[in-house]
Each structure stands twice: as structure tokens, then as C-alpha cells.
Amino acid sequence: MLRCSGMGSVFGTVFRVTTFGESHGPAVGCVIDGCPPRIALDVAEVQRELDRRRPGQSRIVTQRQEEDRVEILSGVQDGVTLGTSIALMVRNQDQKSSDYEEMRTKYRPSHADYTYQAKYGVRAWQGGGRASARETIGRVAAGAVAKKVLASVGAEVLAWVRTVADLEASVDPATVTAAAVEANIVRCPDAAVAERMIALIDEVRKAGDSVGGVVEVVARGVPVGLGDPVFDKLEADLGKALLSLPACKGLEVGSGFAGTRMRGSQHNDPFYNEAGRIRTRSNHSGGIQGGISNGEPILLRAAFKPTATILRDQDTVDESGAAVVLHPRGRHDPCVLPRAVPIVEAMVALVLCDHLLRQRAQCG
Numbered sequence: 001m002l003r004c005s006g007m008g009s010v011f012g013t014v015f016r017v018t019t020f021g022e023s024h025g026p027a028v029g030c031v032i033d034g035c036p037p038r039i040a041l042d043v044a045e046v047q048r049e050l051d052r053r054r055p056g057q058s059r060i061v062t063q064r065q066e067e068d069r070v071e072i073l074s075g076v077q078d079g080v081t082l083g084t085s086i087a088l089m090v091r092n093q094d095q096k097s098s099d100y101e102e103m104r105t106k107y108r109p110s111h112a113d114y115t116y117q118a119k120y121g122v123r124a125w126q127g128g129g130r131a132s133a134r135e136t137i138g139r140v141a142a143g144a145v146a147k148k149v150l151a152s153v154g155a156e157v158l159a160w161v162r163t164v165a166d167l168e169a170s171v172d173p174a175t176v177t178a179a180a181v182e183a184n185i186v187r188c189p190d191a192a193v194a195e196r197m198i199a200l201i202d203e204v205r206k207a208g209d210s211v212g213g214v215v216e217v218v219a220r221g222v223p224v225g226l227g228d229p230v231f232d233k234l235e236a237d238l239g240k241a242l243l244s245l246p247a248c249k250g251l252e253v254g255s256g257f258a259g260t261r262m263r264g265s266q267h268n269d270p271f272y273n274e275a276g277r278i279r280t281r282s283n284h285s286g287g288i289q290g291g292i293s294n295g296e297p298i299l300l301r302a303a304f305k306p307t308a309t310i311l312r313d314q315d316t317v318d319e320s321g322a323a324v325v326l327h328p329r330g331r332h333d334p335c336v337l338p339r340a341v342p343i344v345e346a347m348v349a350l351v352l353c354d355h356l357l358r359q360r361a362q363c364g
Contacts, residue, residue: 009130011241011244011350012034012350012351012354013354013358014034014354014357014358014361015032015033015034015035015146015149015350015353015354015357016032016033016034016354017030017031017032017033017138017139017142017350018030018031018033018138019135019138019139019142020138021092021134021135021137021138022124022126022127022129022130022132022134022135023092023124023126023127023128023129023132023134023135024092024100024124024126024127024129025092025124026091026092027089027090027091027092028089028090028092028134028135028137028138029070029087029088029089029090029137029138029141030087030088030138030139030141030142031085031086031087031088032075032085032086032087032088032142032145033085034357035075035081035083035086035145035149036081036083036149036357037080037081037082037083038080038081038083039080039081039145039148039149039152040079040080040148041076041079041080041081041145041148042079043070043071043072043076045144045148046070046072046088046141046144046145047069047070048144049140049141049143049144049147049342049345049346050068050070050090050137050140050141050144051068052140052182052339052341052342053068053136053137053140053339053342053343054066054067054068054339055333055339057185057339058185058338059185059202059205060185060186060198060201060202060205060334060335060338061333061334061335061338061339062332062333066092066093067093068090068137069090069091070088070089070090070141071088071089071090071091072086072087072088073087073088073089074086074087075087081145086145088138088141088142090137090141092134100125100126100127100329102326102327102328102329103125103326103328104125105318105319105320106316106317106318106319106324106326107316107317107318107319108308108309108314108316108326108328109308109314109315109316109326110305110308111128111131111308111309112128112131113125113128116129116130116131117319131246132246133246133247133333133336133339133343135246136245136246136343136346139343139346139347139350140342140343140346142346142350143342143343143345143346143347143349143350144346146346146349146350146352146353146354147345147346147349147353149353149356149357150222150349150352150353150356153221153223153356154221155219155220155221155222155223155352155356156219156220156221157217157218157219157345157348157349157352158176158177158178158181158217158218158219158220158345159181159215159216159217159218159341159342159344159345159348160176160180160181160187160188160189160215160216160217160341161186161187161188161194161197161213161214161215161216161337161338161341162188162213162214162215162216162301163213163214164186164188164197164200164201164211164212164213164335164337165200165211165212165213167193167196167197167200167213168193169188169189169190169193169194169197170190170193171188171189171190171216173216173218173297173299174218174220174297176189176218177189181341184198185198185338186198186201186337186338187337187338187341201334201335204334204335205334208310208311208312209306209310209311209312209334210306210307210308210309210310210332210333210334210335211306211334211335212247212303212304212305212306212307212335212336212337213303213304213335213337214301214302214303214304214337215301215302215304215337215340215341215344216299216300216301216302217299217300217301217302217344217345217348218297218298218299218300219287219297219298219348219352220297222287222293222295222297222298222352223293223295223356223359224278224292224293224294224295225292225293225359225363226292226293226352226355226356226358226359227288227291227292227293227355228291228292228358229290229291229292230291232291233288233290233291233292234288234291234292234293234298234351234355235253235286235288235291236291237351237354237355238251238253238298238300238347238348238351239251239253241347241348241350241351242300242302242344242347242348244347245302245304245340245343245344245347246336247304247305247307247308247336247340248302248303248304248340249303249304249305250302250303251300251301251302251303252300252301252303253285253286253288253299253300254283254284254285254286254287254288254299255267255284255285255286256286256301259284262284267284268284269281269282269283269284269285269289269296270282277295278295279295279296280294280296283296283297283299286298286299286300287299293355298348298352300348302340302344304336304337304340306335307332307333307334307335307336309328309332310328310332311328311329311332312328313325313326313327313328314326314328
């Protein structure tokens with residue numbers, strides 16, 4: 001039987017999130033079902049996460065000026081969740097649809113214009129519609145709630161920029177702090193490398209070009225036993241979550257591709273007993289074994305391509321198939337990575353929260 005519920009806008013099993021809205025529509029947001037009751041939640045906590053995602057926060061991101069003020073429409077009363085549906089909404093304000101007139105009939109290279117048109121026979125050409133990164137507002141808002149649920153069991157999720165193009169930071173996932181991540185506008189805790197990253201992004205921005213890189217994320221304090229053995233392996237759900245993000249093109253777990261260059265004797269994580277707690281002396285598994293969390297930090301790396309929309313003339317075709325030249329306008333990120341950091345955190349938090357509640361439902 002074909003299951004069409006949500007048509008791709010619903011994520012999760014128990015902690016279930018539906019996002020809504022287009023880039024240039026009236027509003028964007030989400031509805032959360034399955035959040036436990038009596039979780040302390042203040043609108044300021046959700047706003048803090050959205051402020052990290054919002055445009056216009058520095059010179060190296062899109063200059064669209066949006067306050068992204070979140071409204072909690074339901075599911076929270078007197079500072080705690082009610083156990084009912086939580087609706088979160090952000091109204092769009094700084095829209096310049098005229099900037100997209102050039103894209104009304106022309107397909108932007110490596111963007112979703114052609115595929116959306118081919119699939120639906122119609123598309124929201126202003127700003128990219130659902131393909132726009134503004135859709136991720138709902139994800140980040142829901143992720144803020146998921147983080148509160150995870151905090152109730154002592155788990156935290158923290159991401160940072162590891163690479164921009166060929167510039168790579170040196171960061172210890174065991175000790176990195178949120179303060180270090182937020183200490184600069186590129187969100188790289190390695191201060192010396194961060195300066196070089198910022199300079200590179202500035203350079204490509206002035207040239208009307210873009211650049212990609214890698215966001216690394218760690219989840220610490222995750223309980224043992226989250227995940228399932230076969231189709232719903234924890235890393236499989238994390239992979240779906242992160243690869244569903246705009247511009248994300250790859251994922252590594254633990255040792256990732258580097259592990260292919262190691263012998264099994266090097267790659268295996270030996271167990272030991274630490275005061276009654278089973279631990280591993282290394283963490284090449286990235287905190288997940290057999291699709292189930294083992295209690296060690298969960299470590300992932302998500303690769304993001306250079307932003308597809310650049311401020312350079314490009315050869316393309318229009319809706320009739322005729323060869324044309326695209327003369328793009330608009331306000332776009334020369335590098336998605338700084339704003340991708342809170343979005344990556346949100347998606348990891350959503351998966352872990354969902355699996356935490358699934359574990360409680362199945363195993364108590």
C-alpha cells in the first residue's frame with residue numbers, strides 16, 4: 001500500500017515533526033506531535049537557536065534581513081509542554097521577489113528548479129519555495145524542543161565547521177564547547193583556521209562565487225540502546241536526517257572513509273569496564289555499533305556542496321528548453337556552513353529524541 005502521508009514534509013516516528021511554508025510565502029514553521037508533557041520550554045530557548053540560523057547575522061552569510069521571531073501557537077502553557085501538538089511559526093518579512101524575476105522561467109544550474117517543475121508541473125520560483133533553506137526554520141525550532149527532551153537524560157548535541165574548501169580545523173570532539181563554536185562568525189572553534197576560513201569566504205563572496213565544506217557534530221551523553229538492528233539503524237536515520245538538508249551531499253560516521261584504510265586490528269574498539277560502566281578505549285565506531293548507540297560520543301561529519309545560486313552569469317535553459325543565459329540576482333550565502341551548524345544540530349537532536357522515545361515505548 002502506498003503511504004503518502006505528509007508527502008515528504010513529515011519526519012520521525014514518535015517525536016514527529018511536520019514543517020510547512022515557502023521561502024516567499026506568509027510564514028514558515030512546524031508542528032510537533034509526540035513531545036512528552038512537563039518538559040520545561042521557554043520561547044527564548046527556541047529563539048536562541050533560530051538566531052544562530054537566521055540570515056544577516058554576519059558579512060559572510062546572506063544579507064536577507066529577517067528577525068525570524070518565533071511564535072508558539074499551541075502545546076505549551078506556563079512554561080511547560082502539555083503533551084499535545086506544539087505549533088511553532090515564523091512570519092516572513094524581508095522578501096524581494098523581484099530579485100527572482102530572472103528565474104521565473106529559467107532553470108538555475110544545480111538547483112531544484114527543473115526537478116520541481118518536472119515533478120509537480122508548477123514551482124514556487126520566488127526564492128526556491130520548499131527548496132529554500134528557509135524551510136529549515138521549522139527544523140531548527142523543532143530541534144530546540146528535541147534538545148530540551150535530550151537534556152532531561154543528560155545528552156547534548158554540538159556541531160561546528162570543520163572544513164571550508166581545503167582549510168581544515170583541528171577540534172577535539174570530547175572537549176569542544178558551545179562558547180568556542182560561537183566565538184567567531186564562521187563557527188569554527190580553531191581560532192587560527194577560522195580566520196583563514198573567513199578570509200576565503202570573503203574572497204569568494206566578492207567574486208560572486210561560493211564554497212563548500214564539512215560540518216562535524218558530536219552527541220555526548222547519549223544513553224546506550226538507542227536505534228534498531230536492521231532498517232532503522234541509528235546511523236541510517238541520522239543519514240536520512242542530514243542528507244535531507246539543502247546542499248548536504250555526504251555523511252561520515254566515526255572513522256568514516258578514513259576507516260577503509262585501516263586494518264580490523266586497528267579499527268576495532270576494545271571494551272573495558274570503567275567503574276561498572278562498559279566503555280570502549282577508542283571510538284572508530286562513532287558511538288554506534290550494530291545500528292544501536294553504545295554510550296560513547298556519537299560523531300558525524302556532513303559534507304555541504306558550494307551554494308548552487310551564485311552571482312555570476314551561467315549558461316542554462318528555460319522552461320521551453322531553449323538555451324539562455326542566467327543573470328542571477330538576490331541575496332545568497334557564499335558558504336552555507338556557518339548557518340548549517342545549528343541546522344545539523346537540530347536534525348541530530350530530532351533523530352536522537354525520536355529514538356529515545358521509541359526506546360522507552362518498546363523497552364521501558
